Amino acid sequence: MSPDQVIAHLKKHVLFQGCTDAFLNDLAEKAVLQRLSKGQVLFLQHDEAKRFFLVLKGWIKLYRETLDGAQAIVDVVPSGQMFGEAPLFLDHTSSFGAEATDVSEVISLPLQPLEAELKKNPAFALEMLKHMAQRQQNQERELEHRDLQTAPQRIGCFILRLAKQDAEGSVTLHLPYDKNLVAQRLGMQPETFSRALSKLKKATNMEVKGSTIRLESLQTLAEFCCAGCSSTFPCGDLTSK
Amino acid sequence: MSPDQVIAHLKKHVLFQGCTDAFLNDLAEKAVLQRLSKGQVLFLQHDEAKRFFLVLKGWIKLYRETLDGAQAIVDVVPSGQMFGEAPLFLDHTSSFGAEATDVSEVISLPLQPLEAELKKNPAFALEMLKHMAQRQQNQERELEHRDLQTAPQRIGCFILRLAKQDAEGSVTLHLPYDKNLVAQRLGMQPETFSRALSKLKKATNMEVKGSTIRLESLQTLAEFCCAGCSSTFPCGDLTSK
Numbered sequence: 447m448s449p450d451q452v453i454a455h456l457k458k459h460v461l462f463q464g465c466t467d468a469f470l471n472d473l474a475e476k477a478v479l480q481r482l483s484k485g486q487v488l489f490l491q492h493d494e495a496k497r498f499f500l501v502l503k504g505w506i507k508l509y510r511e512t513l514d515g516a517q518a519i520v521d522v523v524p525s526g527q528m529f530g531e532a533p534l535f536l537d538h539t540s541s542f543g544a545e546a547t548d549v550s551e552v553i554s555l556p557l558q559p560l561e562a563e564l565k566k567n568p569a570f571a572l573e574m575l576k577h578m579a580q581r582q583q584n585q586e587r588e589l590e591h592r593d594l595q596t597a598p599q600r601i602g603c604f605i606l607r608l609a610k611q612d613a614e615g616s617v618t619l620h621l622p623y624d625k626n627l628v629a630q631r632l633g634m635q636p637e638t639f640s641r642a643l644s645k646l647k648k649a650t651n652m653e654v655k656g657s658t659i660r661l662e663s664l665q666t667l668a669e670f671c672c673a674g675c676s677s678t679f680p681c682g683d684l685t686s687k
Numbered sequence: 688m689s690p691d692q693v694i695a696h697l698k699k700h701v702l703f704q705g706c707t708d709a710f711l712n713d714l715a716e717k718a719v720l721q722r723l724s725k726g727q728v729l730f731l732q733h734d735e736a737k738r739f740f741l742v743l744k745g746w747i748k749l750y751r752e753t754l755d756g757a758q759a760i761v762d763v764v765p766s767g768q769m770f771g772e773a774p775l776f777l778d779h780t781s782s783f784g785a786e787a788t789d790v791s792e793v794i795s796l797p798l799q800p801l802e803a804e805l806k807k808n809p810a811f812a813l814e815m816l817k818h819m820a821q822r823q824q825n826q827e828r829e830l831e832h833r834d835l836q837t838a839p840q841r842i843g844c845f846i847l848r849l850a851k852q853d854a855e856g857s858v859t860l861h862l863p864y865d866k867n868l869v870a871q872r873l874g875m876q877p878e879t880f881s882r883a884l885s886k887l888k889k890a891t892n893m894e895v896k897g898s899t900i901r902l903e904s905l906q907t908l909a910e911f912c913c914a915g916c917s918s919t920f921p922c923g924d925l926t927s928k
Contacts, residue, residue: 491917510831510917518834518917520827535813535820537923541827564813571812572776572805578819579776585826586761586782590751592833593759593874633834676732676751676759682778
């Protein structure tokens with residue numbers, strides 16, 4: 447991949463939109479395109495972190511793992527989003543592992559020029575603060591939902607957030623990855639997920655065939671899920687997609 | 688409280704240790720000491736945020752609340768720590784409410800000079816990024832523990848993190864606030880907490896009298912809890928207290 451192509455991808459991410467050419471060139475020069483097969487590990491938790499990543503294709507699972515192999519999913523990162531920059535602000539070791547859940551492509555970028563730019567460019571540092579604050583707010587919501595939403599509500603919320611928030615009438619959606627991974631993403635055992643999905647379908651007249659979901663209206667689903675949430679629908683942190 | 692006293696308190700927080708006198712004076716000039724009674728609300732979720740806070744005494748509960756009054760605790764902030772700066776990087780509304788869980792004192796500080804300083808001082812912005820990354824890592828750990836630790840392990844982990852991490856032999860600790868709030872902090876119903884605490888006591892020979900906890904050794908407790916965690920004891924994010 448040419449440096450120009452890397453820069454074009456970077457400029458699609460809000461964090462890099464106001465950046466200087468010099469900085470973007472510096473990043474792009476040392477960028478590497480990595481193609482990953484399904485299940486391929488990109489790095490492990492506790493690894494020394496020297497690079498961060500922008501997803502171009504597929505899904506990257508970020509996870510934390512105990513010695514006996516139990517995994518908690520931190521995030522499943524879609525194309526267009528980045529991960530792996532936080533170690534720059536901590537002890538330069540990664541607090542999670544990263545693994546492709548499907549055939550994926552990522553651009554691997556060096557952390558060093560990112561750090562140098564943050565040190566001299568306060569406008570860029572402020573963009574990075576916005577980026578991290580957004581992620582922090584997402585985690586707060588996630589923790590809230592673990593406490594206050596039922597399992598069917600949590601699955602419903604996951605689905606609701608896939609939709610164009612102002613869609614009217616009946617809506618067809620597609621699960622972005624397989625149900626086992628959705629269950630794991632939501633911190634549920636597969637059996638719990640299965641039972642909760644049945645309840646959700648009954649409560650909201652939702653139809654599910656494979657990965658395709660059909661809803662009579664988003665509003666019905668929102669009424670069901672958002673009763674267990676401190677925010678109101680449409681979700682403030684989602685722009686109209 | 689005089690501006691000099693405010694500055695002395697600010698300088699105890701790592702975020703403000705490298706700051707210029709001009710900036711600290713600016714913050715201190717508009718600082719207000721607020722005394723709160725037990726249960727007093729400082730601000731509500733969704734309020735417009737114009738100030739941030741440094742806790743001097745007591746405990747401030749940060750929480751998110753659904754329309755029907757169910758609460759999820761985001762954090763319980765001890766003295767010496769700050770909260771309420773994140774809205775600066777989002778939409779200037781607070782993503783949680785704040786309430787004193789005991790007689791408390793906070794210094795209320797204006798967000799505007801903080802924003803101005805971040806815009807012109809990249810070294811300060813980098814300190815703020817470190818501060819937020821640390822908080823993000825704490826939330827990741829919290830989400831991991833919800834997925835992977837049992838209820839007794841989670842209570843044990845809460846207690847373990849109160850201790851001086853390199854303490855040897857038998858250890859006496861004090862719960863920082865009442866058991867109901869600890870339960871709520873951990874996202875547990877009081878009955879679940881009660882049952883889990885009994886199991887924890889049996890499994891680790893822990894004695895609990897009121898808010899006083901006696902352990903034969905930290906190591907026994909760590910062996911019990913850390914089996915359900917992706918990190919190892921002593922906890923990397925805690926300095927030796």
